[in-house]
Amino acid sequence: MINKxxxxxxxxxxxxxxxxxxxxxxxxxxxxxxxxxxxxxxxGVKGLTCISNNAGVDDFGIGLMLKTRQVRKMxxxxxxxxxxxxxxxxxxxxxxxxxxxxxxxxxxxxGGAGIPAFFTPAGVGTEVAEGxxxxxxxxxxxxxxxxxxxxxxxxKAWKGDTAGNLIYKGTAxxxxxxxxxxxxxxxxxxxxxxxxxxxxxxxxxxxxxxxxRIFQGNAYEKRIEQRTVTRI
Amino acid sequence: MLDKNGIAKxxxxxxxxxxxxxxxxxxxxxxxxxIPEGINVVLQSENGLLGIGPFPKEEExxxxxxxxxxxxxxxxxxxxxFSSAESFAMIRGGHVHLTILGAMEVSEQGDIANWxxxxxxxxxxxxxxxxxxxAENIIVAMQHSSKDGQSKLLKKCSLPxxxxxxxxxxxxxxxxxxxxxQGGFKLLERAPGVSVDQIKNAxxxxxxxxxxxxxxxx
Numbered sequence: 001m002i003n004k005x006x007x008x009x010x011x012x013x014x015x016x017x018x019x020x021x022x023x024x025x026x027x028x029x030x031x032x033x034x035x036x037x038x039x040x041x042x043x044g045v046k047g048l049t050c051i052s053n054n055a056g057v058d059d060f061g062i063g064l065m066l067k068t069r070q071v072r073k074m075x076x077x078x079x080x081x082x083x084x085x086x087x088x089x090x091x092x093x094x095x096x097x098x099x100x101x102x103x104x105x106x107x108x109x110x111g112g113a114g115i116p117a118f119f120t121p122a123g124v125g126t127e128v129a130e131g132x133x134x135x136x137x138x139x140x141x142x143x144x145x146x147x148x149x150x151x152x153x154x155x156k157a158w159k160g161d162t163a164g165n166l167i168y169k170g171t172a173x174x175x176x177x178x179x180x181x182x183x184x185x186x187x188x189x190x191x192x193x194x195x196x197x198x199x200x201x202x203x204x205x206x207x208x209x210x211x212x213r214i215f216q217g218n219a220y221e222k223r224i225e226q227r228t229v230t231r232i
Numbered sequence: 233m234l235d236k237n238g239i240a241k242x243x244x245x246x247x248x249x250x251x252x253x254x255x256x257x258x259x260x261x262x263x264x265x266x267i268p269e270g271i272n273v274v275l276q277s278e279n280g281l282l283g284i285g286p287f288p289k290e291e292e293x294x295x296x297x298x299x300x301x302x303x304x305x306x307x308x309x310x311x312x313x314f315s316s317a318e319s320f321a322m323i324r325g326g327h328v329h330l331t332i333l334g335a336m337e338v339s340e341q342g343d344i345a346n347w348x349x350x351x352x353x354x355x356x357x358x359x360x361x362x363x364x365x366x367a368e369n370i371i372v373a374m375q376h377s378s379k380d381g382q383s384k385l386l387k388k389c390s391l392p393x394x395x396x397x398x399x400x401x402x403x404x405x406x407x408x409x410x411x412x413x414q415g416g417f418k419l420l421e422r423a424p425g426v427s428v429d430q431i432k433n434a435x436x437x438x439x440x441x442x443x444x445x446x447x448x449x450x
Contacts, residue, residue, distance in 0.1 A: 027279040027316065028302040030295065053316070080355030081302075089354055098354075101278065102320025102362030109317040120324065121365035125343075125396035128361060158296075170296035170313060171279050177315045205315075222295035225302040230287045 004164045005193065006213045009039035012187045016040065016152055019047040019072070023108065023150040023179040024062060027053055028081070028225050031172030032061050033156040035189045035217035041065060049073040051150060053104065053175050055085045060223050066094070075148070077101035081225060100128060103145050105178060111147035112181025112210070119144055153183025156217075157206065160190035161197075164211030165204045173205065180210045189217040234405045234423045234448075239373050241266045241450050243332055243403050246371055252276055254323065254363060256333030257301040259373040263332055274308075276328055278359040280319050283311030300359070320359070324366045331367035333360065335374045335399070337389045340437035342399040342411040344372065345391035357394060364395030376404040376434045383436035385409070385417055407431045408448065409439075416440050421448045 006012045013036055016022070026032030040048075041064055048071050055074055056063030063082050065071050073095040079085050088094035099107070100122040110118055119142035123129050133144040155176040158169035166188055168176055180186050188206075193216035234242065240262035247253065247267050254276045255261050264284070267273060275284040277299045284299055285306035292306060299305045322328055337345040344364055347357040364370060377383055385402070402409045408421040418440040419431060428445055 028298065030279070030298050030302070076356060078356040078358035086354060090351070096354075098356045100357050100361035101316065101359040102324060105316040105320050120362075122324070122362040124365060126361060126393050128357075170294060171277070171281050171298055172296040173313060174279050174316045178317050224293070224295050224298075224304060226298070226304065227293060228287045228303040228305075229290050229293060 003162055004208070004212060004214050005162050006215045008215055009035035009189065009217065010042070012036060012189070012213045012215055013039045013043060013152075013154075016043070016045055018045050020045065020151045021049045022051065023153040023183055024050055024052040025155040025174065025176035025179050026061065027171065027174035029056065029061050029223050031156050031168065031174050031176055032056070033154045033187075033189050034220055036154045036187060037061060037064060040070070041068060044068075044070070046070050047072045049075065051075040051108070051148060053077050053101065055079045055082050057081045057225065058084050060221075073097070075099060075104070077104050105175060107145055107148040108175065108178040108182045111149040112178060115147060117144050117146045148182060150179070150183045151185070153179040153186040155180045155186065155188050157188055157190045159192045159194060159199060160188055160211075160214050161194050161199050161208070162214070163196055164188060164208030164214050165199055166190065166206035166211065167199060167203055168205050177206050180206045185212045186210055187212070188214045190214060191220060192216065233426060237262060238423070238450065239403050239405060242408065242448055243371055243373055244268070246401070247271055247273055247330070249273070251329040252282070252327065253330045253332065254278065254328050254367070256331075256360070258334045260332040260334060261301060276319070276322065277305070278316070278319050278323070280314045280316060281305075281307065281311060283308040285311075320362050323359070323362055326366065326368060328367060330369045330371065331363050332371045332373060333363065335372045335384070337384050337386055337391055338372055338374065338399050338402060338411070339386050339389045340411070340415050340417055342397045343389050343393050344395055344399050345389040345393045347394050348392045350392065360394050364398045367398070370399050371401045371403065372399050374402065374404050376406040376431070383434055385435045385437050387437045406434055412440065418442070419445050421446055423448055424450070
């Protein structure tokens with residue numbers, strides 16, 4: 001087996017250049033690659049295009065990279081929890097492309113699967129459809145959307161092995177599996193890096209073929225945006 | 233007039249046994265609290281969960297288990313977890329039977345606006361455009377009028393729309409209405425203590441009133 005293990009986040013992101021196109025997994029703050037985001041902050045790369053469902057919050061996740069003005073463009077579906085984001089967007093400092101969430105997920109999936117375009121009903125008749133080809137199938141109108149790919153896809157998994165096979169936990173899976181397939185180089189940070197043979201092949205979510213670099217992250221904060229509990 | 237819980241309670245009456253349901257953020261999330269005993273449904277969360285359970289006890293809180301509103305949740309027995317691509321395949325593929333979501337405006341053609349206020353609010357559409365474009369049955373939970381008294385049930389939406397000709401039913405603080413295939417809001421029920429005239433005055437789009445309009449039973 002090819003050994004894909006790197007020492008840490010710094011080593012994993014060492015060659016990410018200015019103006020790179022990145023994919024970052026996660027839904028809200030759930031399943032985000034915390035270690036790599038910290039390493040990108042330290043490295044100080046600029047002019048990044050970040051494809052990620054959300055933009056973090058003001059003081060965590062991608063929000064940290066917005067504060068340091070490392071992000072030139074965000075491609076997301078929902079950015080509601082970030083005041084700095086909204087400020088940069090309304091003032092025109094940050095370029096933003098908002099995409100329906102299912103379309104975003106499928107465009108990334110398509111990018112990894114070698115499908116250049118597909119038709120979806122989402123956004124028909126709205127400003128999302130402006131300038132896009134439409135076609136009618138079985139009497140209903142659909143919109144053509146194209147694939148998305150990245151220079152580097154950065155994902156977070158629960159467990160991974162040295163061959164890059166990944167297993168996610170709970171709803172921290174979200175965008176991570178598709179993003180893993182759509183990066184020229186895919187970096188996986190995992191909570192637990194295990195030896196070859198210790199993961200059950202029946203349980204693998206992301207086969208190692210998609211992953212070029214893997215490391216065991218540390219000090220996961222896993223911040224919760226809306227801690228909601230039953231009061232009984 | 234209904235409060236938020238009243239709206240949720242009335243919508244819960246639309247739920248049928250065996251349905252897979254996607255609940256939006258806000259009032260729609262409350263609907264889960266009022267689904268009658270004996271009606272078994274599965275709640276879908278767009279971030280990759282079928283089988284949303286109640287909010288966790290303090291000691292059960294798991295950062296890796298949240299709903300679309302980023303709230304911590306639990307899983308019911310028989311739950312399934314999956315990716316965002318799979319989640320929206322379920323939604324676009326017509327496997328989710330009922331979608332309940334909030335709206336800022338609805339037009340008499342069934343267009344819905346709920347994602348953007350130009351120059352003011354740019355949070356993004358999230359999964360709303362995929363949901364409204366795909367679901368066969370969409371019920372909207374909303375306030376009939378804005379805080380300054382402007383109707384939100386309009387001839388034509390003034391805000392950027394989320395989807396066209398998709399809303400089938402509306403439950404507001406004042407009434408239950410059906411969007412007619414040829415256009416127009418058909419009044420089905422009045423909220424307790426609300427008159428037909430009050431509903432007429434609060435509806436800018438064309439309102440169809442046929443015969444005696446019953447009061448909601450909650």
